[in-house]
Amino acid sequence: MGDKAANFNPDVFKKTAEEKSNARLKMWLEICAHCGLCADTCHFYLANERDPKMMPAYKAKKVLETINKKNKFDEDRLDDFYETIYGECTMCRRCTMFCPFGIDVASIISMARSLSASQGKVPKELLKAVEGHLESGNQMSITEEEWVDTLEWMEEELQEELPGATIPIDKKGADFLYVVNAREPKFYPMDISQAAMVFYLAGADWTMSRKGWDVTNLAMFMGDIAGATKIAKMVRDAAEELEVKRVVVTECGHALRSLQFESPIWLGRDHQFEVVHSVSLFAEYLREGRIKLDKSVFANERCTYQDPCNVSRNGGCAQDGREIVKYLCEDFVEMEPHGEYNYCCGGGGGFIPMAGAFKERRLKSGKVKAEQIKATGATICITPCHNCYDQLRDLSKEYELGIKVLSFKEMFEEALIIPEELKAKEDDEDEE
Amino acid sequence: MSLYELLRGPLLWVAFGVFFGGMALRVVLFFQLSMQKDKPIYRFFSWKWLWLSIFHWVIPLNETAKKNPVVTLVGFVFHICLIVTPLFLVAHGVLWYESWEISWWSLPESVTDYMTLIAIGSGLFFGIRRMVSPHVRIVTTAADYLLLVVTLAPFVTGYLAYHQYFDYQTIILLHMFFGELMLVVIPFTKLSHFLMFFFSRAVTGMEFGRRNAPSW
Numbered sequence: 337m338g339d340k341a342a343n344f345n346p347d348v349f350k351k352t353a354e355e356k357s358n359a360r361l362k363m364w365l366e367i368c369a370h371c372g373l374c375a376d377t378c379h380f381y382l383a384n385e386r387d388p389k390m391m392p393a394y395k396a397k398k399v400l401e402t403i404n405k406k407n408k409f410d411e412d413r414l415d416d417f418y419e420t421i422y423g424e425c426t427m428c429r430r431c432t433m434f435c436p437f438g439i440d441v442a443s444i445i446s447m448a449r450s451l452s453a454s455q456g457k458v459p460k461e462l463l464k465a466v467e468g469h470l471e472s473g474n475q476m477s478i479t480e481e482e483w484v485d486t487l488e489w490m491e492e493e494l495q496e497e498l499p500g501a502t503i504p505i506d507k508k509g510a511d512f513l514y515v516v517n518a519r520e521p522k523f524y525p526m527d528i529s530q531a532a533m534v535f536y537l538a539g540a541d542w543t544m545s546r547k548g549w550d551v552t553n554l555a556m557f558m559g560d561i562a563g564a565t566k567i568a569k570m571v572r573d574a575a576e577e578l579e580v581k582r583v584v585v586t587e588c589g590h591a592l593r594s595l596q597f598e599s600p601i602w603l604g605r606d607h608q609f610e611v612v613h614s615v616s617l618f619a620e621y622l623r624e625g626r627i628k629l630d631k632s633v634f635a636n637e638r639c640t641y642q643d644p645c646n647v648s649r650n651g652g653c654a655q656d657g658r659e660i661v662k663y664l665c666e667d668f669v670e671m672e673p674h675g676e677y678n679y680c681c682g683g684g685g686g687f688i689p690m691a692g693a694f695k696e697r698r699l700k701s702g703k704v705k706a707e708q709i710k711a712t713g714a715t716i717c718i719t720p721c722h723n724c725y726d727q728l729r730d731l732s733k734e735y736e737l738g739i740k741v742l743s744f745k746e747m748f749e750e751a752l753i754i755p756e757e758l759k760a761k762e763d764d765e766d767e768e
Numbered sequence: 769m770s771l772y773e774l775l776r777g778p779l780l781w782v783a784f785g786v787f788f789g790g791m792a793l794r795v796v797l798f799f800q801l802s803m804q805k806d807k808p809i810y811r812f813f814s815w816k817w818l819w820l821s822i823f824h825w826v827i828p829l830n831e832t833a834k835k836n837p838v839v840t841l842v843g844f845v846f847h848i849c850l851i852v853t854p855l856f857l858v859a860h861g862v863l864w865y866e867s868w869e870i871s872w873w874s875l876p877e878s879v880t881d882y883m884t885l886i887a888i889g890s891g892l893f894f895g896i897r898r899m900v901s902p903h904v905r906i907v908t909t910a911a912d913y914l915l916l917v918v919t920l921a922p923f924v925t926g927y928l929a930y931h932q933y934f935d936y937q938t939i940i941l942l943h944m945f946f947g948e949l950m951l952v953v954i955p956f957t958k959l960s961h962f963l964m965f966f967f968s969r970a971v972t973g974m975e976f977g978r979r980n981a982p983s984w
């Protein structure tokens with residue numbers, strides 16, 4: 337399996353196409369006026385010198401033709417199709433906002449990914465991560481022991497500074513369960529201690545879980561709804577078993593989208609808890625004065641904010657991010673456009689984990705974002721999404737932006753005002 | 769039965785029948801399929817977002833309109849002329865009355881005459897735009913051109929008939945024929961968007977709305 341198609345199976349293809357053709361898709365493919373108004377709303381189109389083949393409706397049309405010709409569809413066409421649906425759309429839904437009919441090209445592409453998956457044709461990196469996720473409970477295949485070790489280690493680190501802080505595990509009935517991206521324990525464990533620090537200072541009643549702690553869902557990007565459902569269920573089960581009121585999602589975009597908005601559909605019922613993104617929780621803490629930030633820390637920097645599509649446009653948290661910024665940055669400049677109207681950074685739709693063959697296209701499509709950032713003159717670009725974060729770092733190198741890319745947690749670590757009485761006594765340390 | 773009587777009588781009935789029947793069928797099929805396969809529409813149904821979504825596009829209160837003022841202006845004018853002219857034309861009013869003894873308000877003939885020209889002109893604008901803009905050309909199909917012809921033909925022939933250019937008898941027959949042709953193709957082509965627009969805007973508006981985000 338992986339990149340190469342196994343033998344093309346027209347029956348399976350046809351069956352999947354029929355299964356996935358819902359009333360909306362049918363209507364959209366029929367009423368698209370071919371007006372072209374969506375063209376310059378897509379970052380792929382703009383970054384590729386306005387190549388007409390990159391305009392959203394054209395990509396959607398390709399899918400339509402495929403479905404109509406499902407009997408004559410063969411491996412060569414599948415290859416071509418595959419390049420379009422994986423290499424030319426991040427399913428960011430920007431074009432949808434600008435189409436007079438609100439035609440959702442992203443969901444057309446998503447359906448096409450399901451068709452491709454029915455032929456075993458998916459990017460192998462995604463497949464590997466999803467298989468690992470289904471088997472081990474997280475996409476990095478971290479064992480439960482390693483996970484708990486990491487949490488304990490982070491707790492110790494944190495306690496060196498804040499002796500009273502803890503990272504509770506499986507605390508039943510806590511106010512919220514904090515779920516993360518598996519990259520955190522694997523590559524950025526500090527993300528976890530930073531979050532714990534914020535929660536501690538805010539006096540939160542929270543917990544982490546031994547199981548169902550990885551809230552990412554790459555199966556969603558593969559059009560593998562069955563897999564995506566199982567993955568989402570791991571988180572839901574963990575949360576409902578712990579009887580928490582809320583689940584707080586780490587600074588990650590697609591994780592929020594899949595848990596809050598897509599998974600209730602896959603799972604057929606509403607969750608018994610509320611889903612909240614970190615930015616919303618942080619904004620709430622700042623608003624209520626539960627945490628305080630020292631604005632002077634970043635006074636010499638100019639900041640801008642990258643709205644992750646799946647946090648702002650598809651997650652409804654555009655204002656929350658901006659509210660935090662007010663407490664954090666003296667010199668803040670918006671990108672144009674921004675908020676719900678932001679351009680995708682080019683790292684979405686699974687592009688970052690797809691790595692390999694897609695990297696070049698990913699960097700190219702990020703040109704739009706790079707230019708937007710350049711125009712702000714910012715030295716710091718804040719983004720509450722792991723995918724955007726990686727993409728922006730790559731873009732900064734590629735386009736020589738000279739920016740620091742930071743998550744809110746990273747900035748908080750430096751700017752949080754810690755009450756003296758909570759700090760560790762410095763008697764056995766003589767720094768400074 | 770003369771050709772005129774045929775077009776004025778039975779074929780007109782057929783055209784109206786296909787038009788109304790076809791559109792009704794489209795709507796029924798949409799509900800039927802969507803209740804099975806588009807459950808989120810019903811689960812997250814919201815009048816508020818439905819109306820907001822339609823409202824922001826029925827009048828040009830959206831980012832697309834700001835970004836594309838010319839296309840938006842021509843597009844609105846085109847659609848208004850397309851709908852208003854045939855419904856409020858004096859000559860059509862007479863026919864409505866003759867057939868069903870119903871009558872309503874109509875526009876002065878000089879106004880509808882200009883509106884006809886505007887409809888044709890703006891239609892041509894879109895036709896030319898299709899040919900010259902690479903990003904529009906690439907999604908254009910033969911059907912798009914044909915449908916533009918079918919849409920404009922009743923206006924062109926109507927204009928010629930009103931001014932009695934060429935042979936009136938022939939032109940009026942053509943006019944009736946094209947008018948009926950247009951009605952017949954609407955339910956089966958992208959022209960059905962005159963109604964499906966509202967459905968599409970509603971579902972997308974609600975989908976964005978449940979994320980608390982605008983779709984305009």
Ligand code: SF4
Pocket residue numbers: 367368369370371372373374375392393434435436437438439907
């Ligand atoms: S998707 Fe919408 S904006 Fe794009 S060509 Fe079709 S109708 Fe026009």
Ligand code: SF4
Pocket residue numbers: 377378379380391392395424425426427428429430431432441442680
């Ligand atoms: S969803 Fe985003 S990436 Fe895909 S076609 Fe639309 S604007 Fe382009």
Ligand code: SF4
Pocket residue numbers: 426427428589590643644645646647679680681682683684685721723724727
């Ligand atoms: S990578 Fe970032 S900007 Fe792009 S789709 Fe995801 S959240 Fe959007």
